[in-house]
Amino acid sequence: MIIQDVINHLEELAPLNYAEDFDNVGLLVGDKNTNLTGVLVTLDTLESVIDEAIENNCNLVVSFHPIIFKGLKKLNGKTYVERVVIKAIKHNIAIYSMHTALDNSNLGVNDMIFNTLGLTNKHILIPQSGTIKKLTTYVPIEEADHLRNALFQAGAGSIGNYNDCSFNVDGYGTFNGNEQSNPTKGQKGEIHTEKETKITVTFSKHLESKILKTLFNTHTYEEVAYEVITLNNTNQNIGMGMVGELESPLSETDFLRHIKDTMKTECIRHSALLGKSIKKVAVLGGSGSFAIQAAKGAGADAFITADLKYHDFFTAENKILLADIGHYESEQFTKNLLVAYLTKKITNFAVVLSKTNTNPVKYF
Template structure:
């Protein structure tokens, strides 16, 4: 097994195509073709974490946060980022960051928070746009079933809880091959009219290469006529944050105490407790001030997130309770989730859960 094999499993869970544009995800340090010795999973990659990987004979660190976020203009060990990168290179250790690809994943960071807090009937709080594409192609009617099946097998035609979705219209296609053509139907130089089916299917953008490969391999024509367009539809399977409901209504104080217990936090910064009872809860792990308006629009009673500034709390507008539980605290269970996921996928190599608490924020 090589490092790329682990990356393939990670990107099956959280395709990098759905990471935010500002982010720096993927293989940040190292050679993807190196033989794997072991995997260490962490929330942050610090020097002590690299030492931990060395001690456990792990040559791949899977980190939630990227150690390299901005461009490195020099590499002389003058700060913690450079020292981490230098040590990893010296010991031939690769570093992979998953960050907002997992934030936007349906089974990712925010789903972990929802499960920890027993939140049900979950849906994405801020669905992504521009991540659904549509393929339209034209095929002889007698070959339509074969082509549709190939497209479905490659991942096309999935819409929410439904699969094998397509729209089909029968019509007449025309063509005439030039002297360099090698038509599968008719002869070069011959004007043809062919009974064809127009097939339209939607797909997730990270599957485009697979979809087009299936199209070209299964289509009978020498030249395949097709169109790929990006839709403006919101993707209900991809996006930031989640919103759902508690199994039973709780008083505000009971719920905040419940959050402290379940999320292992010592205190919560919050806005005015304008509601006596709460049931509908929005969550967004990490810095979530940008989603306050969306949480209000979703009629959430409470929005659980982190890194709220003084003026952010005014944005509650006496319509919602904002609860800042801390950045590390909101994402702390992510590394356990990733370690468990990889352990099920990789049974013949060690997947080590880092024991280092990388939270830089301390409390008295």
């Protein structure tokens, strides 16, 4: 097994196509073709984490946060980032980051918070736009079933809880090949009319190259007529944050105690108590002030996130309870998620959960 094999598994869970534009995700350090010795999973990559990887004979560190976020102009060890990168390269350790790709995954960071809190009836809080594409192509009628099924096998035709979805219209296609053509139907230099089926399927954008490869390899025409467009449809499975419901309503103080116990946080900064029960809850791991309005719009009674500033608490406007549980605390279970996932996928290599607490914030 090589490092790329692990990356393939990780990108099934969280395709990099869905990371935010500002982010820096993927293989940040190392050669993807290196033989794998073991995987260490961490929230942050620090020097102590690299030491832990060396101790456990792991030459791949899977880190939620990217150690390289902004461009590095020098590598002389003056900053902790530079020292981490230097040590990783010196010991042939690769570093892979998932960050907002996993944030936007339906089974990622926010799903862990959702399940830890015991919420049900899950919905994406802010669906990511431009993630659904549509393919339209034309194929001889007798070949339509074969092509359609091949596209389904490649991942096309999934809409929410439904698979193998397509729209099909029969009609007539015409073409006239020039002297350089080699038509599989009709003769070059002659107008040919063919009974064809127009097939339309949707697919997730990270599958585009796979879908088009399948189309070209399966279709019998020398020149395949097709169109790919990006849709504005809401994606039910990709986006920031989640909304769900508690099994039974809780008072605000009981709800805050529930958060403190389940999320293992030492401190919760919250907006004014409103004297109402909490039933519908929005969550967003990491810095989530940008989602306050979305949480209010979703009708949430409370919004759990981190890194709220002083003026962010005013935006509650006596309509929602805002709870800042801390950046590390909101994402701490992410590495457990990744270890559990990789352990199922990789049975013949060690997948090690980092024991290093990388939280830089301390409480007095």
